[in-house]
Amino acid sequence: MSSVVSGESDRAHRRATVAVKESLRELRVQLSVLNHQVGTRLELKDVDVDCLDLVNQAGQLSPTALAKLAGLHPATMTGVLDRLEKGGWIARERDPGDRRAVVIRGLKERNGEVLAAYGGMNSAMDGVCAEYGVEELELITEFIRRSARAGEGAAVGLREG
Secondary structure, three states: OHHHHHHHHHHHHHHHHHHHHHHHHHHHHHHHHHHHHHHHHHOOOHHHHHHHHHHHHHOEEOHHHHHHHHOOOHHHHHHHHHHHHHOOOEEEEEEOOEEEEEEEEEOHHHHHHHHHHOHHHHHHHHHHHHOOOHHHHHHHHHHHHHHHHHHHHHHHHHHHO
């Protein structure tokens, strides 16, 4: 009898795992659609929105570090940075530690526009999170972070061959 229970448990676990993966795919698509709409509203390409977010999260970083984080070729990154700088979203500055190097930082004056564009999603997420307790939210946060690290590892694996 225990092998039947184990077999049923294994099947239930596989079904639940498939449901999680399908849900993550659905989330990825919806976030991609949202980011595209935000980019359209801000007159930025999707990749520009992603890179701007990475710059704002990091505070400041080199173009090479940003290209690596974004999984982009350095030549592609140059075009992204040119557009973001022209639009007044970022500044390129000399690295105080190495005057030959350049660092990129986001211009905080434009953050309100980004926050406003994501306002509907942020409000909706506040409502979703209000339905969960602190321990549940901590578990969800851990799951999402571990999933993000898994995605990062998979991307590195694809990039490095």
